[in-house]
Amino acid sequence: MRQKKTVRYATSVKLLGLPLLAIACGPDASTGETRGWARGIIAIGDVATGLIAIGGIAGGGIAIGGLSLGAIGVGGVSLGGIILGGVAIGYLAFGGVAIGHYAKGGAAVGTYVVSAERSDPEAVRVFNSLIPGSSQPAKEDISKPVKENVVVPAVEGDAAPADESEKANP
Numbered sequence: 001m002r003q004k005k006t007v008r009y010a011t012s013v014k015l016l017g018l019p020l021l022a023i024a025c026g027p028d029a030s031t032g033e034t035r036g037w038a039r040g041i042i043a044i045g046d047v048a049t050g051l052i053a054i055g056g057i058a059g060g061g062i063a064i065g066g067l068s069l070g071a072i073g074v075g076g077v078s079l080g081g082i083i084l085g086g087v088a089i090g091y092l093a094f095g096g097v098a099i100g101h102y103a104k105g106g107a108a109v110g111t112y113v114v115s116a117e118r119s120d121p122e123a124v125r126v127f128n129s130l131i132p133g134s135s136q137p138a139k140e141d142i143s144k145p146v147k148e149n150v151v152v153p154a155v156e157g158d159a160a161p162a163d164e165s166e167k168a169n170p
Contacts (some may be wrong), residue, residue, distance in 0.1 A: 005025070005026050006025070006026035006027060006028055007023055007024070007025040007026060007036065008023070008024050008028060009021070009022070009023040010022045010023075010040060011040075015041050016041075018039060018040050018041050018050070019039075019040040019041070020040065020041050020042065021040055021041070021042045021043075021044075022038040022039055022040030022042070022043050022044070022050070023036075023038055023043075023044045023045060024036030024037055024038040024043075024044075024045035024046065024048075025044075025045055025046055026046070035056075037049070038050070038053075038055065043055070043058075043060070048060070048063075048065065053065070053068075053070065058070070058073075058075065063078075063080070068080070068085070073085065073088075073090065078090070078095070083095070088100070088103075088105065092126070092130075093105070093110070098110070098115075102122075102123050102126050102127070103115075103123070104123065104127050104134075104135065110123075112126065114127055114135045119135070119136070123135070124136070
């Protein structure tokens with residue numbers, strides 16, 4: 001069986017007690033980690049936590065990963081503030097399945113939504129302010145109304161049918 005490569009790196013420059021850049025990939029027998037967990041201002045790893053976090057599982061201010069949790073998140077499944085993902089859950093969510101106050105996607109649920117079924121003007125305005133031209137207003141139904149059988153009341157002086165056969169066949 002091929003052994004998985006382990007990478008560990010952290011800069012000596014620290015900010016708020018965290019390394020400016022931290023990279024951790026693969027298992028580390030010396031610490032007992034089965035996955036690399038990078039913690040830093042910029043963190044890259046199997047699991048990453050930082051102001052900018054990139055990894056399989058990422059958490060931080062800007063999180064990019066298969067599973068991401070952040071103020072701004074991008075990933076397969078993303079949760080947080082402004083989110084882009086296959087499944088996006090957040091205040092402003094954009095994805096295949098989007099759930100949020102403002103939601104845009106193939107299947108979108110929220111207060112203000114842009115989807116195939118619904119296009120709220122407020123959601124269109126917000127998404128267009130972020131990405132101009134990304135959302136179109138809902139098309140109004142301009143089809144002609146179907147006329148139903150309308151009974152017109154008789155006007156005084158109209159001739160009535162002479163017999164019952166004319167009532168049936170006018």
